[in-house]
Amino acid sequence: MTGDLHCHTRLSDGSMGIEDIIALAKKNSVEAIAITDHDCLAGTVRGKIIGERQGIKVIPGVELSSLDSETGRKAHILCYLADSPDRLEGLCKRNSMARKRAGQLMMLKAATRYPITPELVLKCAAGSTNLYKQHIMHALMESGCTVTIFGELFDELFSEKSPDNINVMPKFEDVRTVINEIHDAGGIAVLAHPYVYDSIELMERLTEEKMLDGIEVWHPRQNEEQRKTLEAFAKKNKLLMTGGSDFHGMYGAKPITIGTCQTPEAQFNELMGFKAKRKRQMKKQAAAAVTE
Numbered sequence: 001m002t003g004d005l006h007c008h009t010r011l012s013d014g015s016m017g018i019e020d021i022i023a024l025a026k027k028n029s030v031e032a033i034a035i036t037d038h039d040c041l042a043g044t045v046r047g048k049i050i051g052e053r054q055g056i057k058v059i060p061g062v063e064l065s066s067l068d069s070e071t072g073r074k075a076h077i078l079c080y081l082a083d084s085p086d087r088l089e090g091l092c093k094r095n096s097m098a099r100k101r102a103g104q105l106m107m108l109k110a111a112t113r114y115p116i117t118p119e120l121v122l123k124c125a126a127g128s129t130n131l132y133k134q135h136i137m138h139a140l141m142e143s144g145c146t147v148t149i150f151g152e153l154f155d156e157l158f159s160e161k162s163p164d165n166i167n168v169m170p171k172f173e174d175v176r177t178v179i180n181e182i183h184d185a186g187g188i189a190v191l192a193h194p195y196v197y198d199s200i201e202l203m204e205r206l207t208e209e210k211m212l213d214g215i216e217v218w219h220p221r222q223n224e225e226q227r228k229t230l231e232a233f234a235k236k237n238k239l240l241m242t243g244g245s246d247f248h249g250m251y252g253a254k255p256i257t258i259g260t261c262q263t264p265e266a267q268f269n270e271l272m273g274f275k276a277k278r279k280r281q282m283k284k285q286a287a288a289a290v291t292e
Contacts, residue, residue, distance in 0.1 A: 001269070002262045003032030005059060006078065006192070006216065006244025008251075012037035013132040015249030018047050021258065025056050030259040032057035032268070034244065036078055039065055039095040040129045041085050060085065063192060064182070065095045066175040068202045075175045075199050076192035078216065078242070081275065083186025091173065091181050096130055098170040103131030109166040110136050110157060116143050133158050134251040150253050175202065179211045188274055190214040190242050195226045207237050213274065218243025218261040220254070240274060241267045 008014035009021055016024070018035065025033050035047045035058060044060045051058035062085075064077045082088060107121045116139045124138035125131050136157070137149045146153040157166050172178075182189040193216050194203045206212045217230045218241075234241045245260040246252075263271065 001031045001057065002265050003034065003057070003059065003268050004030050004244045004247070004259050004262050005032075005034040005061065005080070005242050005268075005271075006036050006063070006219070006261075007033050007247045007258060008037055008063075008249075009035060009043055010127045011040050011043050011129050013128070013130075013134050013248060013251055015134075015251045017127075018043050019050055021247070022047070022050050022054050022056050022058070025258045026054050028257060028259040030056070030262070032059060033258065034059040034061035034078075034080060036061040036063040036244070038063050038076075038130070039092045039099065041088060041092060042129060044085065062088065062092070064088070064091065064178050065099065065170070065172045066178040067172045068199070069174045070205075071202070073197060073199070073202075074169075074172065075197055075202055077175065077178050077182065078190040078192045079182045079185070079187040080190065080242075080271065081186075081188055082182070083275075085185060085187075087185035088181060088187070091178065095170070095172055098172055099130050099132075102168040102170040103133075103135075105168045106133070106157075106166050107131060107136055109168075110140070113166075114140055114143065114145050116140055116145075132251075134248075138251075149251055175206070176209075176211060179206070186275070188213045188240070188271065190216055190240060192216045193219045193221060193246065194230060195219075195222045203233070207233075207239065212239060214240025214242055214271070216243065217241040217267075218263065219246060220256050220261055221246070240271055242271060243267070 010017050035043045041062050047058040061080045066075050068075050121136055121139040125135035140146050156162050179189045191203050194200055215234055243261045243263040245256050247258050
């Protein structure tokens with residue numbers, strides 16, 4: 001079995017509902033998906049139920065926001081197959097509040113510059129658990145200021161290179177705190193798209209500290225050379241390898257559908273059997289310690 005293990009729904013910054021995503025996966029002959037909404041576990045149970053009805057395996061997941069304190073850059077950690085996902089609710093709530101405060105400030109800034117109202121932005125965000133840049137852009141589309149989510153206006157407002165950007169950086173938890181909470185919940189911690197957020201140095205540090213379980217190798221915004229580099233790094237350090245389309249529907253930066261990037265069968269099976277393998281290793285180590 002292969003799978004697209006990075007998909008977003010309307011619950012975070014995607015444009016499609018859970019039912020629509022699963023139907024699209026079936027249409028595209030994708031065998032398994034992971035719903036990995038940002039700092040949101042709300043779609044996990046529902047996704048699994050709908051997936052079973054449609055013959056699509058839905059892997060429990062979430063994409064958790066964090067901060068690399070050493071560089072000040074954001075980093076995203078994908079969590080899969082948590083035994084006790086409720087233990088992540090506190091972290092999700094804290095991250096969500098930080099994102100919401102930042103989103104509201106950006107929304108107000110945009111409303112002073114363009115003919116949109118906070119009410120319209122919130123209407124565009126209906127169904128989401130938070131407020132994202134895409135919702136602000138959607139409101140600007142509704143108001144006739146642009147015809148696309150991404151483009152010149154998006155770059156003006158949100159590109160770090162733009163002198164007129166309205167960016168407000170949410171105050172997320174440190175990446176090590178996030179990974180520790182994932183492990184405390186019995187989950188698997190995978191660094192999302194290392195090249196997208198310039199997280200290669202972070203990847204190396206976390207690997208040296210033996211904190212990461214895996215890295216996202218296959219991603220639409222990572223080219224073939226980068227993929228090969230990540231694959232070699234993962235093999236050398238015995239890390240899991242995952243892949244996914246990072247699907248956002250019409251809220252995506254480029255036309256990408258579910259299944260564009262997937263986790264190959266061998267790596268998918270390694271992910272699914274990882275926790276059982278880790279338990280066997282821990283039992284073996286415990287038994288060896290007793291005999292000594």
